[in-house]
Amino acid sequence: MNASVRPENRSSGVFHQAAVEYEALAAPFRPIFPQIAATAVERELSRTLAFEHIAALREAGFGKVRIPHELGGFGATIPQFFRLLEELATADSNVAHAFRGHFAFLEERLLQRDEAAIAFWFPKVLDHKLIGYAMAERTEETGNSTLLTRDGEGWRLNGTKYYSTGTIYADWIVAAAKDGDDFLSVAVAADAEGVERIDDWDGFGQRLTGSGTTHFHNVRIEDSQIIRRFSPDDEREDSYNLSFLQMILLTAMAGVGRAAVRDIVEFVKPRTRAFGIPGKSSPKDDPLVQRVVGRVASLSYALDSIIENNSRHLQELYEAKLAGVAAPEDFVQANVRTFEAQQIVIDLVLQLTSQVFEVGGASATAESRRLDRHWRNARTAASHNPAIFRERAIGDYLLNGTAPVTRWALQRKQAAEGETTDAKPPAHERELPSL
Incomplete structure (x- = not known):
C-alpha cells in the first residue's frame, strides 16, 4: 500500500471528512501495536484476554478514528481506517476483530446523519468509551427471544446473546x-445491574475477541436507551x-496474512539446518525456501490490494450518500462487490497460512511458536x-437481478407469516442487518 493516502475534500457539511495524512493518523497507535504483537503468542497459549492492550488503544483514542475532526475525532477516511485496522490486525487479529461492533455501529450513525444518535453516542466515544454488539442467539432456529417489556415509566430487558463480539471489553x-412484533436496538451500559458477560467462546481461532455469552437479567432500560424501533x-x-x-x-484476515509473512521470515532467517542437508546450512539462501517466502508475500500483497480497493469504493459511496446523489442500486452493488472480495480473500489467506509450514519441517509446528x-x-x-451463501447471492444478483438484502428481507417476512422459504442466509444477516 502507498506510504500515505492523499487527503480528500469532496464531502461537505458537518460530516465533512477533514484531510488527514495517514502517518499522522497512525502515530498515536504505532507504539501500542508492537506491544500487542509481542504478547500475542503468550496470550494465545494462556487464553488471556487483551484487556490491557485494548485499554491502551482506548486511551489513545482508537475508538474515535472515524469521527470527523469537527466533532472531536481523528477524521480518518474509510481507506485510512481500514489501513489502520489492518496494522492492528497484523499485531493481533483478535484485537482488531474485537472492535467490529464498535466501528460498524458508529459508521451507520455517520452514514445516516442520525443527529439524535450522534448526540447520544459520540460524547461517550470521545470520552474513550467502547461499544460492543449483542445480536445473535444460540437457539434451535433463528429468531430473537430477547424481550423488552414495560415496567412503569421504563423497561426491562431479558434474554441471552451469543457471539457477542467485543462485548467483554x-x-x-x-x-x-x-x-x-417490533424489533428494537437497545443501548445497555455494560456495568448495569443484571448484565452478565461470560468468556465462553470456544472456537479454535480468534479466541480472544470477547465473543462470548451476554445475559440480560431484568436490566433496567430508559426510553432514551432505545436506539431504534421498526417492524418487519x-x-x-x-x-x-x-x-x-x-x-x-x-x-x-489480511492482517493475519501480514503476520504470517512476518513470522515466516523471522523463522527462516536465523536457521542453520535444513531437511536433507548434512551439517550446517543456510535455509534463507535456499531457492525453494525463497520461493515459498516470495509466494506468501505475493498473496499478502493481493490481500492488501483487495482491502484498499474495496475501501475506496465505500468511501466514494459514503461521500455520494452525504451529497444526496447515491442511488439504492449503489448500495446493492457495494454489498455484492464486498461479497465478491470475500470469496477471494478467504481463498488467498488460507493458501498463505498453509504455506507457513513449508519452510521449517516439524520444528515449525512447535506449540511454543x-x-x-x-x-x-x-x-x-x-x-x-x-x-x-454469499457466492450464491452474487450469482442470483447477476443472473436474476435479485438484491441480496431484498431476498433476505422477503425471507424474514415469509417466515413471520408462516410461509415456506428457500435456502436461508447466515444467522447474522437474518437478525438485524442495519442498526
Whole structure:
C-alpha cells in the first residue's frame, strides 16, 4: 500500500471528512501495536484476554478514528481506517476483530446523519468509551427471544446473546430485542445491574475477541436507551452496513496474512539446518525456501490490494450518500462487490497460512511458536458469514437481478407469516442487518 493516502475534500457539511495524512493518523497507535504483537503468542497459549492492550488503544483514542475532526475525532477516511485496522490486525487479529461492533455501529450513525444518535453516542466515544454488539442467539432456529417489556415509566430487558463480539471489553452494549412484533436496538451500559458477560467462546481461532455469552437479567432500560424501533415491514435506509461489517472481517484476515509473512521470515532467517542437508546450512539462501517466502508475500500483497480497493469504493459511496446523489442500486452493488472480495480473500489467506509450514519441517509446528494460529484465526474469521451463501447471492444478483438484502428481507417476512422459504442466509444477516 502507498506510504500515505492523499487527503480528500469532496464531502461537505458537518460530516465533512477533514484531510488527514495517514502517518499522522497512525502515530498515536504505532507504539501500542508492537506491544500487542509481542504478547500475542503468550496470550494465545494462556487464553488471556487483551484487556490491557485494548485499554491502551482506548486511551489513545482508537475508538474515535472515524469521527470527523469537527466533532472531536481523528477524521480518518474509510481507506485510512481500514489501513489502520489492518496494522492492528497484523499485531493481533483478535484485537482488531474485537472492535467490529464498535466501528460498524458508529459508521451507520455517520452514514445516516442520525443527529439524535450522534448526540447520544459520540460524547461517550470521545470520552474513550467502547461499544460492543449483542445480536445473535444460540437457539434451535433463528429468531430473537430477547424481550423488552414495560415496567412503569421504563423497561426491562431479558434474554441471552451469543457471539457477542467485543462485548467483554465494552462500556456500552448494543443489543437486539423485541417488543411484541417490533424489533428494537437497545443501548445497555455494560456495568448495569443484571448484565452478565461470560468468556465462553470456544472456537479454535480468534479466541480472544470477547465473543462470548451476554445475559440480560431484568436490566433496567430508559426510553432514551432505545436506539431504534421498526417492524418487519418497515423500509430500511440505504446502507452499506453489511459491507462494512464484512470488511472488518476481511481486514482482520489480511492482517493475519501480514503476520504470517512476518513470522515466516523471522523463522527462516536465523536457521542453520535444513531437511536433507548434512551439517550446517543456510535455509534463507535456499531457492525453494525463497520461493515459498516470495509466494506468501505475493498473496499478502493481493490481500492488501483487495482491502484498499474495496475501501475506496465505500468511501466514494459514503461521500455520494452525504451529497444526496447515491442511488439504492449503489448500495446493492457495494454489498455484492464486498461479497465478491470475500470469496477471494478467504481463498488467498488460507493458501498463505498453509504455506507457513513449508519452510521449517516439524520444528515449525512447535506449540511454543503457535504458527498454526494464523490458519486457525483466518479460518474462524472466514466462517462468521459463510461464503457459500454469499457466492450464491452474487450469482442470483447477476443472473436474476435479485438484491441480496431484498431476498433476505422477503425471507424474514415469509417466515413471520408462516410461509415456506428457500435456502436461508447466515444467522447474522437474518437478525438485524442495519442498526
